[in-house]
Every structure is written in C-alpha cells, then in structure tokens.
Amino acid sequence: MSEARLAIVFYSTYGTNHAMAQIAAEAAREAGAEVRLLNVAETAPKEVVEGQEGWKAQADKMADIPVATPDDLVWANAYLFSAPTRYGVVASQLRAFIDTLGPIWQEGKLADKPVSAMSSAMNVHGGQEATLLSLYTTFMHWGAVIVAPGYTDASIFASGGNPYGYTQTAGEIGDEGRAAIAHQARRVVDYARRIAA
Ligand SMILES: Cc1cc2nc3c(=O)[nH]c(=O)nc-3n(C[C@H](O)[C@H](O)[C@H](O)COP(=O)(O)O)c2cc1C
Numbered sequence: 708m709s710e711a712r713l714a715i716v717f718y719s720t721y722g723t724n725h726a727m728a729q730i731a732a733e734a735a736r737e738a739g740a741e742v743r744l745l746n747v748a749e750t751a752p753k754e755v756v757e758g759q760e761g762w763k764a765q766a767d768k769m770a771d772i773p774v775a776t777p778d779d780l781v782w783a784n785a786y787l788f789s790a791p792t793r794y795g796v797v798a799s800q801l802r803a804f805i806d807t808l809g810p811i812w813q814e815g816k817l818a819d820k821p822v823s824a825m826s827s828a829m830n831v832h833g834g835q836e837a838t839l840l841s842l843y844t845t846f847m848h849w850g851a852v853i854v855a856p857g858y859t860d861a862s863i864f865a866s867g868g869n870p871y872g873y874t875q876t877a878g879e880i881g882d883e884g885r886a887a888i889a890h891q892a893r894r895v896v897d898y899a900r901r902i903a904a
Pocket residue numbers: 718719720721722723724725790791792793794795796826827828829830831832833834
C-alpha cells in the first residue's frame with residue numbers, strides 16, 4: 708500500500724475543532740496513515756485569551772500539541788484543516804498560518820496533494836459552507852486536489868448533509884458526526900494513496 712502522510716492542521720478556541728481533529732486523526736491512523744495532529748499559533752493577545760475562562764482552559768489543554776510549521780506541510784502528502792467560522796469566514800489564526808506558506812507554495816510543495824476541510828459554527832446558517840468554500844479557494848491556488856466528502860457515505864446525510872466537509876453546529880459531536888469525520892479523514896488518506904500509486 709502506498710504511504711499516506713496526513714497533516715491535520717486545526718485551530719480551536721473552545722474545543723470543538725480540537726475534538727473534530729482528534730476524531731479525524733484516530734480514523735486516519737486506523738486506516739494506516741502516518742498522522743501529525745497540529746495546532747496553529749494563537750494570534751489573539753494573551754490578555755484576551757486569559758480573560759475568558761473557556762478560552763484559557765482550552766489553550767492549556769492544547770499546550771502539548773505541536774504548532775504547525777511549513778515543514779510539516781512539505782512532509783505531508785495529504786492535508787485536513789479544521790477551524791471555526793468567524794463572522795462567516797475561517798478563524799484568522801488559521802489564515803495567519805496559511806499566510807506563512809508563500810515560499811513552499813512558490814516551490815510547488817503544496818500542489819498535487821489531496822486536501823479537505825472541516826469547520827464549526829454556532830448556527831446552521833452562520834457561514835459553515837462559506838467558510839469551507841473560502842478555504843477551498845485557497846487550496847485551488849495551491850494546485851492541491853480538493854477531496855470533499857460529497858454524498859459518498861450515509862454518514863454525510865445523517866450528520867447534517869454538508870457535502871463540502873463536516874461541519875459541527877454548536878454542542879457535542881454525536882455518533883453521526885464522528886462517523887462523518889472518520890469518513891472524510893479516510894477519504895483523504897485514500898486519495899493520498901491513489902495519487903502516490
Ligand atoms: C468572534 C466570533 C465570531 C463568530 N462568528 C460566527 C458566525 O459568523 N457564525 C456562527 O454561526 N458562529 C460564529 N461564531 C461561533 C463559533 O463559530 C464557535 O464558537 C466555534 O464554532 C466553536 O469552535 P471551537 O470550539 O473549535 O472554538 C463566532 C464566534 C466568535 C468568538
């Protein structure tokens with residue numbers, strides 16, 4: 708079987724995308740992929756993070772997770788991104804990381820790799836799809852190969868029916884959501900192998 712090296716790059720303020728990224732990592736590892744679970748650097752001022760109990764507690768919880776670097780994206784042959792919706796677009800912390808990738812983008816190191824994205828929002832119509840589509844615009848600039856889940860598995864219908872990528876609407880991730888995330892992660896791993904073959 709061809710080698711799949713998946714970089715799961717996430718940002719999470721309150722824990723939802725962290726949990727989603729962990730579910731994806733577990734599924735991808737079970738599928739035989741080598742996985743790096745990576746956070747992105749917090750860009751909000753320390754006093755803002757520490758001024759919110761929930762935000763600080765989550766930051767403490769993620770303290771041991773490595774922060775993504777461009778080298779991680781060079782290493783990987785597949786990508787899965789996960790970050791919350793903020794005012795209808797993706798959280799700026801993830802964009803700040805993406806904006807450091809110019810040099811490796813110019814060298815073509817982001818091209819020809821399968822990529823997929825997940826998000827979360829407070830509201831069903833609060834910008835979930837728009838957030839994923841805005842990330843996919845960036846991935847097209849990379850020449851990456853967008854691997855959206857589409858309606859390729861029953862779990863997509865059962866978990867809210869988002870064909871662009873799994874999105875969590877406030878609250879706990881249920882069994883249907885876990886299944887949809889696992890399916891999306893396995894699909895990216897599968898495409899990494901197909902491309903490498
Ligand atoms: C500054 C800010 C802007 C937000 N904007 C939106 C929004 O446009 N639509 C929406 O449904 N939820 C919005 N939310 C809710 C977040 O999407 C929600 O907190 C997030 O999905 C939780 O993910 P996390 O637990 O990984 O941080 C916003 C939250 C914050 C703090």
